[in-house]
Amino acid sequence: MTQSKSSNIVWHEGTVGRKHRELLNQHRGFTIWFTGLSGSGKSTLSVALEERLYQMGCRTYRLDGDNVRTGLNRDLAFSPEDRIENIRRIGEVAKLFRDAGLINLTAFISPYRQDRDMARNLSQRADNDFLEVFVDAPLDVCEQRDPKGLYKKARAGSIPNFTGISAPYEAPEYPEIHIRTDETSIEQGVDQIVAYLIEHGYIEAGLADTARAT
Numbered sequence: 001m002t003q004s005k006s007s008n009i010v011w012h013e014g015t016v017g018r019k020h021r022e023l024l025n026q027h028r029g030f031t032i033w034f035t036g037l038s039g040s041g042k043s044t045l046s047v048a049l050e051e052r053l054y055q056m057g058c059r060t061y062r063l064d065g066d067n068v069r070t071g072l073n074r075d076l077a078f079s080p081e082d083r084i085e086n087i088r089r090i091g092e093v094a095k096l097f098r099d100a101g102l103i104n105l106t107a108f109i110s111p112y113r114q115d116r117d118m119a120r121n122l123s124q125r126a127d128n129d130f131l132e133v134f135v136d137a138p139l140d141v142c143e144q145r146d147p148k149g150l151y152k153k154a155r156a157g158s159i160p161n162f163t164g165i166s167a168p169y170e171a172p173e174y175p176e177i178h179i180r181t182d183e184t185s186i187e188q189g190v191d192q193i194v195a196y197l198i199e200h201g202y203i204e205a206g207l208a209d210t211a212r213a214t
């Protein structure tokens, strides 16, 4: 992990902490980290899940590769070094959102296992506040979907270092949740995640009933 360049830094603790914020929000703060190839369904699933969680009364914030790369990370491209820095910064931002007591959804290719583990290990609560969701579809399916026409360009050689074509993707070995988006609908994918969250005590089952009633 990159060390801080500054010295003489002393952490300043406030009187309102994560526990207080979680109490106010009536749920825990945690990160749902979507990873997968371009076109696998990260953005689609994270948007649909956020909508469901919102209906359940949860406080959420979603970070998406394309969006963050126009602001915070606009100085970064797609070399291995830039992707590492991209994920390092997102990992830190996700940590802040957890500390804010929010359910934070991130949708980045995040192709390197080591970087995803780094993001996970930034906070180490006993109750595991970082869930990796492997959004999985075979490359040929992603390429057929090609929602932004990027695979076509990558095959034509006009996008270098394109994940799955000319840059690597390291699939998660032990993701908390594994979704095959070529075998399930968007709705089923969201149901699968919500069921996991309830079963493992991240959110209360009663919230799902509230959502159904509205």
Ligand SMILES: Nc1ncnc2c1ncn2[C@@H]1O[C@H](COP(=O)(O)OS(=O)(=O)O)[C@@H](OP(=O)(O)O)[C@H]1O
Residues within 6 Å of the ligand: 037, 038, 039, 042, 043, 065, 066, 069, 078, 082, 083, 084, 086, 087, 107, 108, 109, 110, 111, 148, 150, 159, 160, 161, 162, 163, 167
């Ligand atoms: N070379 C290359 N490889 C992969 N993707 C590319 C590339 N160039 C541009 N794009 C577009 O950028 C989106 C991926 O950004 P990420 O920040 O998620 O990438 S990474 O995690 O740093 O690997 C990705 O978005 P998604 O399709 O939503 O994954 C693409 O729209």
Ligand SMILES: Nc1ncnc2c1ncn2[C@@H]1O[C@H](COP(=O)(O)OP(=O)(O)O)[C@@H](O)[C@H]1O
Residues within 6 Å of the ligand: 036, 037, 038, 039, 040, 041, 042, 043, 044, 045, 107, 135, 145, 147, 180, 181, 182, 184, 185, 186, 189
């Ligand atoms: N089960 C599914 N889950 C998610 N997306 C799906 C699914 N089935 C088909 N799709 C489609 O696949 C495409 C995925 O695109 P996108 O969400 O932008 O992927 P990514 O963010 O991983 O690049 C969308 O057009 C979406 O409608």
